[in-house]
Amino acid sequence: MKLSSFGEKFTSQAGITSLMDDLGNALSSGSDMIMMGGGNPSHIPEVQERFRQRLADIIADESQFKRLIGIYDPPQGEKEFISHLCKLLNKLYGWNLTERNIGLTNGSQAAFFMLFNMFAGEYEDGSLRKIQLPLAPEYIGYADAGLSKDFFTAVQPNFEYFDKHTFKYHVDFDKLHITDQTGAICVSRPTNPTGNVLTDDEVVRLDKIAKAHGVPLIIDGAYGTLFPSLIFTDATPIWNENIVLCLSLSKLGLPAARTGIVIANEQIIQSLSGINAIINLSTGSFGSMLASDMVKTGEIISLSRDVVCPYYENKAEKAVKLLGEGLQGYPYLLHKPEGAMFLWLWLKDLPISNQELYERLKARGVLVVSGHYFFPGIDEDWQHKKECIRITYSQDDDMVKKGLSIIAEEVKKAYDNL
Numbered sequence: 439m440k441l442s443s444f445g446e447k448f449t450s451q452a453g454i455t456s457l458m459d460d461l462g463n464a465l466s467s468g469s470d471m472i473m474m475g476g477g478n479p480s481h482i483p484e485v486q487e488r489f490r491q492r493l494a495d496i497i498a499d500e501s502q503f504k505r506l507i508g509i510y511d512p513p514q515g516e517k518e519f520i521s522h523l524c525k526l527l528n529k530l531y532g533w534n535l536t537e538r539n540i541g542l543t544n545g546s547q548a549a550f551f552m553l554f555n556m557f558a559g560e561y562e563d564g565s566l567r568k569i570q571l572p573l574a575p576e577y578i579g580y581a582d583a584g585l586s587k588d589f590f591t592a593v594q595p596n597f598e599y600f601d602k603h604t605f606k607y608h609v610d611f612d613k614l615h616i617t618d619q620t621g622a623i624c625v626s627r628p629t630n631p632t633g634n635v636l637t638d639d640e641v642v643r644l645d646k647i648a649k650a651h652g653v654p655l656i657i658d659g660a661y662g663t664l665f666p667s668l669i670f671t672d673a674t675p676i677w678n679e680n681i682v683l684c685l686s687l688s689k690l691g692l693p694a695a696r697t698g699i700v701i702a703n704e705q706i707i708q709s710l711s712g713i714n715a716i717i718n719l720s721t722g723s724f725g726s727m728l729a730s731d732m733v734k735t736g737e738i739i740s741l742s743r744d745v746v747c748p749y750y751e752n753k754a755e756k757a758v759k760l761l762g763e764g765l766q767g768y769p770y771l772l773h774k775p776e777g778a779m780f781l782w783l784w785l786k787d788l789p790i791s792n793q794e795l796y797e798r799l800k801a802r803g804v805l806v807v808s809g810h811y812f813f814p815g816i817d818e819d820w821q822h823k824k825e826c827i828r829i830t831y832s833q834d835d836d837m838v839k840k841g842l843s844i845i846a847e848e849v850k851k852a853y854d855n856l
């Protein structure tokens with residue numbers, strides 16, 4: 439079969455494709471694989487009960503049910519949800535948003551595809567621009583989202599060490615160069631895969647740099663402020679006309695509802711809605727309708743802060759403790775888990791690569807993700823890329839415990855050359 443450049447690019451093996459394949463195959467084969475690879479959120483009973491109730495209320499109401507299944511929303515997204523969110527954000531943060539500042543997409547992944555290709559790639563004047571990641575490791579799902587090649591550029595981070603086994607990445611502002619080939623700056627906060635949360639100071643500096651160069655700063659808050667608040671450290675939400683804040687209902691517990699939220703200046707939202715109309719006609723209303731009353735009352739914030747955040751923080755603490763016990767006496771390093779649902783394990787000078795470790799773990803029934811996928815925009819051969827793995831701790835405690843003990847065993851074997 440002959441394919442266009444688009445066809446070739448989007449069908450060749452991408453990191454996100456093999457990750458989703460691995461997850462799908464393991465789940466559908468009914469195997470006993472321990473899933474510590476994907477970004478599937480936990481099934482938190484209190485959250486699920488809340489949505490179950492809301493769904494029952496919608497089904498019981500003739501006109502709401504019609505809206506749920508029988509009406510195309512405008513390409514900008516479900517109006518009522520947008521209006522509630524706009525009021526909530528203005529009340530909480532005084533951002534002076536209007537409804538024209540918010541657009542919904544079918545998952546935030548789709549928003550990134552549209553935004554990245556709006557700002558990077560070929561421009562009318564023939565110039566080429568890229569998405570600048572202030573640091574990598576960054577989210578695997580960005581890596582293949584460009585319509586053209588060489589879409590990203592990233593900077594190696596600075597390392598801060600807290601003790602023998604804990605470190606944190608920081609943006610290396612000395613190395614961050616914004617040029618006339620930069621289309622936008624993008625960062626996830628908290629970061630997938632590391633659980634890093636950029637400090638307020640770092641975000642303010644990035645905001646200033648972006649403004650000074652006339653490029654938008656895209657902040658991916660899929661795990662973050664404002665909701666679902668998988669953040670275990672202080673982080674102030676930030677928005678202004680130059681910031682494109684992307685949120686999602688997925689990690690709150692609705693990944694199947696595919697609801698992404700973009701908060702940006704009117705021009706960006708209008709353009710995004712236009713692209714959305716061409717690609718999708720309209721955005722699905724399921725997620726926005728399920729969450730609409732929670733946004734109206736502000737419960738989405740309290741549920742995130744009082745239920746979701748402590749739930750994951752507790753899981754993170756347990757996972758760090760278990761892995762630390764399992765790897766006692768070995769030179770492992772963990773990124774300080776400040777948010778999201780991952781441990782980022784750095785195995786310095788491990789005699790095998792992270793891909794090989796991934797294979798060994800898969801053979802033992804544990805799925806993690808090899809860290810080398812998470813360096814979009816860093817092309818140089820950097821040993822660090824081969825020394826890290828991402829471990830998801832969102833599954834049931836028993837599974838996580840079992841998985842971490844197998845991971846520790848395999849890491850020790852590798853260090854001991856067994």
Ligand SMILES: Cc1ncc(COP(=O)(O)O)c(C=O)c1O
Nearest residue numbers: 477545546547626630660686688
């Ligand atoms: C950092 C980050 N951003 C965006 C997404 C996309 O999420 P969704 O399309 O479900 O909103 C994910 C999914 O795992 C993610 O980890």
